[in-house]
Amino acid sequence: xxxxxxxxxxxxxxxxxxxxxxxxxxxxMPSARWFIRSRANKVLDEVSQHLPIHIRPFQQVRxxxxxxxxxxxxxxxxxxxxxxxxxxxxREVALAQAQRYAREIVPAFNAYMYFRVGYWIGKKLSxxxxxxxxxxxxxxxxxxxxxHATVVxxxxxxxxxxxxxxxxxxxxxxxxxxxxxxxxxLWGLQxxxxxMGAYFVRRNSKDELYRRVLERYIAMATEAGVxxxxxxxxxxxxxxxxxxxRFGVLDYMLRGFRTHGERDLVFVPLGLxxxxxxxDRTQLLAPGEPRPGRxxxxxxxxxxxxxxVWLLLRSRWHRLGYxxxxxxxxxxxxxxxxxRGVDFDHLDREHRHAEVAALGHHLMAEVGRLIPVLPVxxxxxxxxxxxxxxxxxxxxxxxxxxxVTQLDARGARLYxxxxxxxxxxxAGLRMLTLRHLVDEADGLYTAxxxxxxxxxxxxxxxxxxxxxx
Numbered sequence: 496x497x498x499x500x501x502x503x504x505x506x507x508x509x510x511x512x513x514x515x516x517x518x519x520x521x522x523x524m525p526s527a528r529w530f531i532r533s534r535a536n537k538v539l540d541e542v543s544q545h546l547p548i549h550i551r552p553f554q555q556v557r558x559x560x561x562x563x564x565x566x567x568x569x570x571x572x573x574x575x576x577x578x579x580x581x582x583x584x585x586r587e588v589a590l591a592q593a594q595r596y597a598r599e600i601v602p603a604f605n606a607y608m609y610f611r612v613g614y615w616i617g618k619k620l621s622x623x624x625x626x627x628x629x630x631x632x633x634x635x636x637x638x639x640x641x642x643h644a645t646v647v648x649x650x651x652x653x654x655x656x657x658x659x660x661x662x663x664x665x666x667x668x669x670x671x672x673x674x675x676x677x678x679x680x681l682w683g684l685q686x687x688x689x690x691m692g693a694y695f696v697r698r699n700s701k702d703e704l705y706r707r708v709l710e711r712y713i714a715m716a717t718e719a720g721v722x723x724x725x726x727x728x729x730x731x732x733x734x735x736x737x738x739x740x741r742f743g744v745l746d747y748m749l750r751g752f753r754t755h756g757e758r759d760l761v762f763v764p765l766g767l768x769x770x771x772x773x774x775d776r777t778q779l780l781a782p783g784e785p786r787p788g789r790x791x792x793x794x795x796x797x798x799x800x801x802x803x804v805w806l807l808l809r810s811r812w813h814r815l816g817y818x819x820x821x822x823x824x825x826x827x828x829x830x831x832x833x834x835r836g837v838d839f840d841h842l843d844r845e846h847r848h849a850e851v852a853a854l855g856h857h858l859m860a861e862v863g864r865l866i867p868v869l870p871v872x873x874x875x876x877x878x879x880x881x882x883x884x885x886x887x888x889x890x891x892x893x894x895x896x897x898x899v900t901q902l903d904a905r906g907a908r909l910y911x912x913x914x915x916x917x918x919x920x921x922a923g924l925r926m927l928t929l930r931h932l933v934d935e936a937d938g939l940y941t942a943x944x945x946x947x948x949x950x951x952x953x954x955x956x957x958x959x960x961x962x963x964x
Contacts, residue, residue: 537607547637548646548669550606553719554692558603565597565712566590574707581703589704596708600694602672608690609670617663621656625769625818629664630867630910632822637668637763640825645720645758647748649858650765651737651866652726653956654772656818661724661765662691664820669722674713674744676730696744698729710747717751720758724765727859733778735955737863742855749851752828754838762858764823766865766908768872768956770816770926773799775952816926819867819910826858868902868909868957870923876954876961878933878942885939892920898961907960 556564565571571593579589621627640646648671650661662671673693685695700706716723725748727740752760772778806812832839837850877894878886886894896916902909912919924940927933932946942950 548722551720554604561601562597566594568711571711578704596705600712602689602692602694604692605690613691614666617659621660621663624815628819630819630821631908633824636824640761644761645717646722646761648724648763648765651862652728671724673724713747714751717748735952740859742851745855746851760828762826764861766821768867769818770869770871817869821865821908823865870919871926872953872957874923875950882942885941895920
């Protein structure tokens with residue numbers, strides 16, 4: 496005897512989808528994971544032979560194992576108990592919350608994704624948008640970094656392209672682990688970012704338990720020798736100048752440093768600058784002025800891309816000028832501490848805060864000195880000195896020459912395209928006129944009054960290198 500059972504179409508489709516998912520999970524996913532892991536191991540073997548700064552075993556630990564290690568760390572456990580007592584909640588709930596934070600923070604580094612996928616994307620994107628250059632590198636200083644030291648690149652933050660360009664240019668030396676803001680926690684993008692070794696950070700979080708979990712992850716990674724990159728400014732510059740630095744992450748890194756331990760902690764200053772920053776107008780919004788949401792930001796991005804395609808079709812497209820990076824002289828924390836008679840392992844809170852700030856300000860001063868001087872900031876600086884004046888090309892070149900002499904005397908790192916200052920001034924002026932930031936009439940150039948804030952944004956990138964600014 497048989498009986499027919501009628502079920503709704505949606506239920507049948509749901510059962511079919513679950514059956515397909517089970518098939519993928521049981522049969523195909525293990526094979527896919529094995530394939531990806533084998534490719535990653537092959538790439539890891541290849542890059543380990545030539546990378547001056549090696550990938551550490553800590554980065555190769557499976558993500559779940561690292562999450563467990565972080566959650567059951569003695570200091571995290573203590574913080575969870577203190578948090579539970581302070582919030583009058585069961586300790587199991589606090590521990591579960593700590594585990595959620597650990598899952599949010601811990602990356603899943605994959606050498607194949609970093610050196611094959613990420614590097615390829617970074618290279619193509621960087622070179623398609625900019626003329627990317629390394630202006631200056633202290634090769635001798637970088638070569639002298641001890642093999643087992645923990646290396647941290649410290650840089651200024653002008654654009655979200657910083658992540659891409661710095662990783663691309665540093666890929667011949669190391670795999671960088673970044674702290675990435677919540678803006679990147681989009682499905683698909685966050686998986687790629689995690690696979691490239693980055694960890695997510697909630698900016699300005701007041702949650703004490705979250706801060707302790709983050710602190711312990713960064714300290715553990717530093718102690719294990721993981722190469723990292725940090726932006727002490729915390730966020731993108733708002734007016735083109737260096738922002739007042741914050742030293743929370745720097746302090747967390749120093750907690751993973753032992754004065755008499757196996758590893759030194761070495762900070763490498765790195766300065767970046769651009770002839771055009773993609774986010775310049777957004778960053779210039781006044782405090783409190785509503786910033787575009789994700790939908791508006793996406794619309795603006797698509798509009799920008801469409802405009803670039805239109806220029807390309809009309810044979811009027813130019814790359815967005817130069818993007819330049821300078822690598823400075825490494826700063827050894829062990830040598831710094833010895834010179835100041837400081838032992839970070841045994842400082843009380845007040846003295847530790849003062850010493851971390853002193854080191855941080857020193858590093859940011861070095862970063863400031865390394866920021867490249869590029870054509871657009873030079874031309875913008877000259878035009879804004881006399882905003883109402885109309886400059887001939889000869890007058891502009893003469894004024895830029897005077898400015899260059901001042902900058903050179905102060906030890907600034909100037910990047911001269913093609914080693915030709917005439918070409919450099921022409922390249923900067925072309926970028927500004929194409930963007931309608933500068934008006935041209937009868938061979939005379941004037942800063943457009945309505946766009947002086949944008950011009951000031953670019954001039955400010957080198958203002959700290961000039962006297963009386």
